[in-house]
């Protein structure tokens with residue numbers, strides 16, 4: 001036991017979980033080589049635990065969020081929380097933050113891949129990112145954006161691509177932007193058993209047609225078109241709708257007129273839930289910050305500071321520390337022998 005887990009003095013964070021599992025795994029004494037191969041071996045980490053644990057244990061214990069959980073939160077008028085994720089660590093973050101829904105949004109094109117818009121993303125890109133998120137996010141309900149061009153050609157092609165996101169990308173639901181014009185497509189996907197989230201108001205995939213990321217529904221007539229889109233998507237079977245960048249009154253009234261939950265982003269305080277892009281609310285993406293976004297931490301700045309400090313310490317010899325960040329030979333005797341061996345070698349010019 002002591003050889004397998006060299007218990008550090010401070011057992012915190014993930015290492016605490018690993019070492020607390022170890023005794024249970026250890027009592028399995030393998031009677032044959034076959035079962036030996038099946039016995040899970042505790043992993044040995046010689047690294048120290050991180051100083052500040054990031055795992056509140058209660059979060060690990062929380063139940064899987066399903067589509068019924070979402071419906072139940074909506075019935076109880078409990079605000080529904082959604083945050084975006086695009087890879088393994090941000091998927092973990094969605095779970096540890098106790099988010100109900102984790103959205104693999106196509107905003108990842110801008111915040112994770114550095115594109116100027118979401119237009120260039122492919123189904124393959126979304127599968128790649130969604131899979132990484134699914135490895136980190138196992139509790140929140142995972143919704144994956146269908147990239148532009150993957151659902152507009154025909155309902156058949158949309159269904160094929162939705163199934164790819166489910167089968168290859170482990171999506172639990174897909175999200176599509178649009179209204180009346182995509183209702184048949186939504187119906188087709190829903191009938192095949194894949195939950196669909198709609199997205200109305202500002203549709204970032206229509207950016208060039210709209211002339212930019214602009215507030216939608218500022219006049220009563222334009223707000224009514226958004227309402228009609230909402231009703232068409234509800235009718236087609238969407239389990240929920242994102243409403244983006246509309247006046248609060250529009251977000252509120254549409255929410256009141258629907259019997260499915262609305263998730264707002266820049267749609268005021270009276271939608272059934274809220275969503276933000278992770279890198280915006282963490283203060284990491286700073287190419288632009290939409291007015292609707294609240295920045296909850298300045299991690300971009302802090303991360304840059306940390307990398308800068310590391311470089312400074314390497315340059316001035318402070319890192320690595322000869323004790324805490326370095327390894328020793330097996331014994332002083334081995335060390336002496338190694339020095340003696342090294343003397344037999346000369347440096348090539």
Ligand SMILES: Nc1nc(=O)c2c([nH]1)NC[C@@H]1CN(c3ccc(C(=O)N[C@@H](CCC(=O)O)C(=O)O)cc3)CN21
Pocket residue numbers: 106107110111118202204213214215245277280285288289290291292
């Ligand atoms: N980082 C990031 N955050 C997002 O929320 C986001 C993306 N990327 N990419 C895809 C879409 C684009 N979105 C955006 C982007 C910018 C604004 C924005 O700056 N809007 C103006 C409104 C201007 C007006 O019409 O008056 C604002 O001032 O908030 C809004 C939504 C939302 N999505």
Ligand SMILES: CC(C)C(=O)C(=O)O
Pocket residue numbers: 084103104105106107108145199242244265275277
């Ligand atoms: C802005 C949110 C709702 C989204 O669709 C995305 O992240 O792509």
